[in-house]
Amino acid sequence: MKVQNGVSRLLVATLMLIPFALFLVSGAKPGEARRYINLPSRPVVAPFSNGVMVGNTLYLAGTIGFDPQTGRPPAQIEDEAHRALDNLKEVLAQAGMTMDDLVSVTVFCPDLSLYDNFNAVYKTYFKKDLPARAFIGSGSLLRGGHFEVMGVAVKP
16 A cells, blocks of 8 residues: 555656646746736636646646536536536637647546546547546545546647
8 A cells, every 4th residue: 555655646746747847848938927817707716827828838727627507516427527628628718729739638537437438528629639648546626526637738
């Protein structure tokens, strides 16, 4: 069990370095102006931005596909996946980008048996090649969510 925890911690630590590594290769310069993107539907009290644009690189915060009426995940898993990905798509659009500009996506999911359900929805969001991606078994997500999706996109 200790080895698994050590391996899991190493994996999570490595994944957390991906955005920093992408920042280094993105061409962004230290001190370069940042553009913060916050969607109108975003709760005012949330202590984060939906996206931060630095140079030609957009860092997208994690999003869960909550039903806006209930604040909970929809009953259908596929609907939750669509909502989470639509949230990313909306932030990308605010930056003048599309899903095809994503270069890296990380998906957190407390139930790995939902992998195929998520993939069935996910692959419909791309016209070109798919971005690099990790699908990580996580602990529980906010408000009972099944998927939290975050990403990094680069404007051509």
